[in-house]
Amino acid sequence: MKIIVMGAGVIGVTTAYYLAKQGAQVTVLDRQPGPGLETSYANAGELSYGMTSPWAAPGIPMKAVKWMFMKRKPLFIWPLISPTMWKWGYDMVRNCNPESYRINKGRMVRISNYSRDVMPELITDTGIEYDGREQGTLQLFRTQKQLAGSQADQDILSEYDSPFEVLSPDGCIAVEPALAQVREKFVGGLRLTADRTGDCRTFTIKLAEICEAMGVEFQYGQSITEITIENNRVAGIETEIAGRLTADAYVCALGSHAPRLLNPTGIRLPVYPVKGYSVTLPVTDDAMAPQSTIMDETYKVAITRLGDRIRVAGQAEIAGYSNRLGPHATDTVRHVIGDLFPKGGDLSKAEGWTGLRPMTPDGTPVLGASRYSNLFLNTGHGTLGWTMACGSGRAVADVVLGKTPEISFEGLTAERYA
Structure with a gap:
């Protein structure tokens, strides 16, 4: 055939x-x-089985409004004259309710769990080396409100048999020792133990x-x-x-x-393009660098260890098919790596990148x-x-x-x- x-x-x-x-x-x-x-x-490098969720979730429309007024915005929308864009956005908002969220997450988890189960066989058959690690993802909370709000995620993770751990600040430091240098900046975390990392390219x-x-x-x-x-x-x-x-x-x-x-x-x-950004920088001190993936809940930025490099990725910019990488486009992801792992990598040698994520409204x-x-x-x-x-x-x-x-x-x- x-x-x-x-x-x-x-x-x-x-x-x-x-x-x-x-x-x-x-x-x-x-x-x-x-x-x-x-x-x-140059995506985030996360194999996010435990964090598989639709962006269209209850409460997201109000959060999106708040994000757009933050100094370092997780979300930016260019007001294009595009019926396709606004129709996509309207359909996404329509999915921001508990019933749709549960249906959509169930569909997504079905695919991601299957991928989790079949990928090891492919790796065994091919012998591919891709800077892979199996040390989970740490969702890091900077406020008690974020930590309390994670209970809903914990309930859904339990429903779909996705293993997790709720960690105190000391627990977060145990899995990511370099965070001891900034322990005053977070109150706890949710560790998704089945997640993996690796260089997609x-x-x-x-x-x-x-x-x-x-x-x-x-x-x-x-x-x-x-x-x-x-x-x-x-x-x-x-x-x-x-x-x-x-x-x-x-x-x-x-x-x-x-x-x-x-x-x-x-x-x-x-399917509509949602622009994302990343920087990749060399590790300068292994003890001060991340060991796996950390997701900063405040800025919606992922920090991932890829061998002797650190990949920092995030932001959502709705700007059509633009691939422009402006001079300040990576400021947010640069801020997060400098804030949490200031001694781990050399930001002066960071390589910036932008790409389009193909998003459906559900x-x-x-x-x-x-x-x-x-x-x-x-x-x-x-x-x-x-x-x-x-x-x-x-x-x-x-x-x-x-x-x-x-x-x-x-x-x-x-x-x-x-």
């Missing part, structure tokens, strides 16, 4: 791997000169190399201009350089750019079948593409090949937006 996968980020490459592993002839197309050069390039590059050894063809620098539909099926993919390319089946793993290609076919997905990605029998979807993972990559890649590969996936696709397909 010949299959074209559109997109060579972590989602597209994992999908290609699982397809090729089951004997498919796979071609991967991407406009970039190599794999993992867009959203997968390194993983994507090495898995792409393994895919090539398995016979997968990667065509880089190949911009897709159109999906051609004939007789209610995809007849081919139009590209700027190679012209029309054909296959038996097609998988769209284009992240934030998926709607641009799918809309003309009549498939209208509410938080759940769009997986599986589409209205066309030979076109399949694997997009809309938001901030959790790295977390969900192996699970969604394997499950979608099974669907493409006509096999029964190991998880239910109820509520995961594009049908929920019909």
Whole structure:
């Protein structure tokens, strides 16, 4: 069976791997000169199984208003004249209620837990080294109000069998010793013990190399201009350089750019780009640096240890498809690493980055079948593409090949937006 996968980020490459592993002839197309050069390039590095939750949660609209007036904003909205943006925002607000939150979180946890369970097998089979660690995520609370508010999260974690620990300041320092230098700045934490960390781009590059050894063809620098539909099926993919390319089946793993290609076919997905920022800096003192991932609850910024580097990522900027990295764009993430781990890394050598997260208004990605029998979807993972990559890649590969996936696709397909 010949299959074209559109997109060579972590989602597209994992999908290609699982397809090729089951004997498919796979071609991967991407406009970039190599794999993992867009959203997968410098994300937070968290494999956030315990923190899998939709952004659309009860109380978020009021919090969002407060965030926009903070000096170091976790959220910034550019008032664009964009019906698509405002419709997406309206739909997200509509999901900010307890019933929708519980439904959406259940769907997301189904994918992330499956990914958690299948990723070790992939690592064992491939031997990929990607600066991986298995020391959990520490959600750090600066106020008693934040700590008390985490009870709702604890209840949901218990419901979905996600292991956690509630920690005192001393407990936080026991798992992240460098925090002893700033113990007056936090009151406690919630440690998600099943979470892992690792460099998403390194993983994507090495898995792409393994895919090539398995016979997968990667065509880089190949911009897709159109999906051609004939007789209610995809007849081919139009590209700027190679012209029309054909296959038996097609998988769209284009992240934030998926709607641009799918809309003309009549498939209208509410996937919208939400811009995020990160800096990566070298470790200068291991004892003063983070050992795993710390999530600063106040600023919504993640600090992750990746080998001899520290990745600091966060912020949500709704600004359309802008990839501009302004001179002060990373001020918030720089502040957080300097505030919590002032002696751990060299901020003067920090490399800034920005990327677009493909967000759905309900938080759940769009997986599986589409209205066309030979076109399949694997997009809309938001901030959790790295977390969900192996699970969604394997499950979608099974669907493409006509096999029964190991998880239910109820509520995961594009049908929920019909």
